[in-house]
Amino acid sequence: MSFSWARVVGIVQKELRDYRRNRFVLATMGLLPLLFLIIPVVELLLISVPVTSSKFDARIGLLLMYMLIIPAIVPSVLAAYSVVGEREQGTLEPILTTPMGREEFLVGKALAALLPTLAVAYVIFGIFLGIVALFAHPDVASAVFERNHLLVQLLFTPLLAGWSIWVGIAISARSADVRAAQQLGTLASLPPLGIVALMSFNVITPTLGLALGLAGALLIVDVLGWRAVAAMFDAERLVTGSQN
Amino acid sequence: MTSELDSSQRRLSHDGAKPDAALLVEHLTKRFGERVAYEDVSFEVGHGEVFGFLGPNGAGKTTMVRTLGTLLAPTSGSATVAGIELHAENRQTIRSRISIMPESPGLYLRLTVAENLECFARLYRLADRQERIERALKAVNLTDRANDLCRSLSKGLRQRAALARALLSDPAVLFLDEPTSGLDPVASKEVHELITALRVRGVTIFLTTHRLEEAERLCDRVAILNTTMRLVGRPDELRSQLFTRSLEVRLRAELADPASVLAGVPGLEGWEAQPTSSYLLTVSDPDAVAPEVARALVRAGADICSITESHHSLEDVYLELVDQDVEATRR
Numbered sequence: 390m391s392f393s394w395a396r397v398v399g400i401v402q403k404e405l406r407d408y409r410r411n412r413f414v415l416a417t418m419g420l421l422p423l424l425f426l427i428i429p430v431v432e433l434l435l436i437s438v439p440v441t442s443s444k445f446d447a448r449i450g451l452l453l454m455y456m457l458i459i460p461a462i463v464p465s466v467l468a469a470y471s472v473v474g475e476r477e478q479g480t481l482e483p484i485l486t487t488p489m490g491r492e493e494f495l496v497g498k499a500l501a502a503l504l505p506t507l508a509v510a511y512v513i514f515g516i517f518l519g520i521v522a523l524f525a526h527p528d529v530a531s532a533v534f535e536r537n538h539l540l541v542q543l544l545f546t547p548l549l550a551g552w553s554i555w556v557g558i559a560i561s562a563r564s565a566d567v568r569a570a571q572q573l574g575t576l577a578s579l580p581p582l583g584i585v586a587l588m589s590f591n592v593i594t595p596t597l598g599l600a601l602g603l604a605g606a607l608l609i610v611d612v613l614g615w616r617a618v619a620a621m622f623d624a625e626r627l628v629t630g631s632q633n
Numbered sequence: 634m635t636s637e638l639d640s641s642q643r644r645l646s647h648d649g650a651k652p653d654a655a656l657l658v659e660h661l662t663k664r665f666g667e668r669v670a671y672e673d674v675s676f677e678v679g680h681g682e683v684f685g686f687l688g689p690n691g692a693g694k695t696t697m698v699r700t701l702g703t704l705l706a707p708t709s710g711s712a713t714v715a716g717i718e719l720h721a722e723n724r725q726t727i728r729s730r731i732s733i734m735p736e737s738p739g740l741y742l743r744l745t746v747a748e749n750l751e752c753f754a755r756l757y758r759l760a761d762r763q764e765r766i767e768r769a770l771k772a773v774n775l776t777d778r779a780n781d782l783c784r785s786l787s788k789g790l791r792q793r794a795a796l797a798r799a800l801l802s803d804p805a806v807l808f809l810d811e812p813t814s815g816l817d818p819v820a821s822k823e824v825h826e827l828i829t830a831l832r833v834r835g836v837t838i839f840l841t842t843h844r845l846e847e848a849e850r851l852c853d854r855v856a857i858l859n860t861t862m863r864l865v866g867r868p869d870e871l872r873s874q875l876f877t878r879s880l881e882v883r884l885r886a887e888l889a890d891p892a893s894v895l896a897g898v899p900g901l902e903g904w905e906a907q908p909t910s911s912y913l914l915t916v917s918d919p920d921a922v923a924p925e926v927a928r929a930l931v932r933a934g935a936d937i938c939s940i941t942e943s944h945h946s947l948e949d950v951y952l953e954l955v956d957q958d959v960e961a962t963r964r
Contacts, residue, residue: 393758395755395758396755396756396758398755399751399752399753399754399755399756400752400756402751402752402755403741403744403748403752406743406744406748407741407743407744410743410744410782411743478739478741478742479735479737479738479739480739480740480741481739482699482704482733482735482739483733483734483735483739483753483795483798484739484753484756485704486702486703486704486728486731486732486733487728487753487756487757488725488726488728488729488756488757488758489756490725624704625704625705625706628699628704628705629665629696629699629705
């Protein structure tokens with residue numbers, strides 16, 4: 390049987406309904422991004438101009454980094470729950486006995502984590518830009534609205550989320566405990582932020598070419614991540630636990 | 634130990650004929666490393682049959698369901714499920730023709746009953762989703778709870794919701810793994826009634842249980858598994874295979890010389906005295922021997938309270954087999 394987007398939609402719809410009624414997920418998706426909005430906004434409004442150019446760039450870069458922590462951390466929590474959570478609830482076996490293929494299951498789980506993450510991350514970034522435009526010093530605002538900064542934010546938000554999701558699902562598929570999976574997933578979601586940090590701090594000069602090159606590399610890593618997770622998804626081991 | 638099959642199964646296994654069965658299992662074995670879950674198991678389940686799969690905990694029942702449900706790959710042997718050969722490449726086709734209700738209902742508790750069913754209707758790619766959901770809910774008398782969150786349902790209602798989910802796709806074979814496990818008597822009775830209703834509708838049901846009265850009440854045939862297949866057949870066939878037939882005679886007072894009274898009774902193969910003025914008579918044909926026994930007792934001046942055929946339950950069959958296995962292990 391071929392890959393069915395109808396089944397993927399079934400999984401996504403089910404997950405979104407589940408998130409809506411899950412306090413832990415709502416807190417993760419709501420409060421955590423707010424925290425990463427409040428800190429940089431307060432910092433930005435307190436920047437006294439003029440400051441030396443290198444320090445100024447570093448501070449702006451650091452504050453924009455908070456925005457990219459959202460797509461890194463938020464989906465990792467959801468993705469880490471995706472498989473081991475089903476196991477703990479006892480819902481994995483019924484769903485794996487349907488005609489759905491493992492690729493459909495994994496893509497459904499990934500999209501269910503990606504879509505709300507993108508919505509939350511872009512909305513928070515939009516609010517951040519609005520506050521900066523309205524209340525920040527014009528020099529600060531023009532630094533934030535610099536083309537490269539915007540490009541990094543827009544481009545790397547889905548790519549970082551993609552990395553976090555596949556790492557989170559991979560950890561979830563090998564874990565026996567939700568909390569352990571979520572802690573590991575959060576940690577594992579952070580490494581790609583390193584490169585983005587170097588660009589945000591202007592350690593690596595973020596030219597358009599470099600940003601696109603790195604984004605392309607992260608995209609390849611995301612695709613490879615999906616292939617790896619699909620290959621390591623062993624329904625027999627998941628259903629029987631430690632029997633084999 | 635070799636599998637013990639009834640004659641029809643032996644014929645199917647040996648002549649290689651194309652089986653017209655809902656399930657055909659031949660010499661199936663599943664091992665997890667060194668540990669054997671079940672070994673050399675063969676049986677056949679006909680269309681519309683309710684087939685009970687009995688065995689103690691750890692006998693391999695759930696592993697068999699998972700194997701036939703394509704979740705686990707067998708180590709060796711072959712099987713046909715809903716007319717499709719059990720192979721990895723046929724996995725999705727088989728899954729589209731069967732349903733499995735595992736021991737735990739496995740419902741999404743933060744979703745409503747209808748939302749749970751809708752998710753599975755999409756996974757089965759059912760065209761007329763709403764109609765199917767309504768029909769499945771009606772079949773388990775859960776229509777009025779369709780919009781309730783599953784976490785608000787009692788254990789029995791959750792089991793009914795899980796059964797509705799299993800019925801959504803109109804499966805050719807429905808696997809029910811311990812469907813009444815952990816349920817109180819009222820909820821168990823409700824599930825029994827639902828299974829009986831499905832039986833009337835002609836659904837092929839593969840029921841694993843260790844509740845023997847459940848199997849005896851619901852199943853056309855049963856198999857007893859204890860890693861290897863021990864017996865397959867109708868409950869009454871299994872009883873007659875394992876136990877001699879007997880009459881239980883209860884008198885008002887003990888016979889002074891029972892040996893002389895019972896000695897000449899035709900068809901009587903043996904007897905033993907029981908407590909409270911009762912005698913257990915081993916006979917070949919209870920219907921023929923009972924009148925002879927009554928006549929002999931009346932001639933001896935005994936007051937007869939009752940003469941009944943001694944009935945062995947499926948539980949007796951099961952315990953006898955498990956005892957045999959324990960004895961074999963000791964040896």
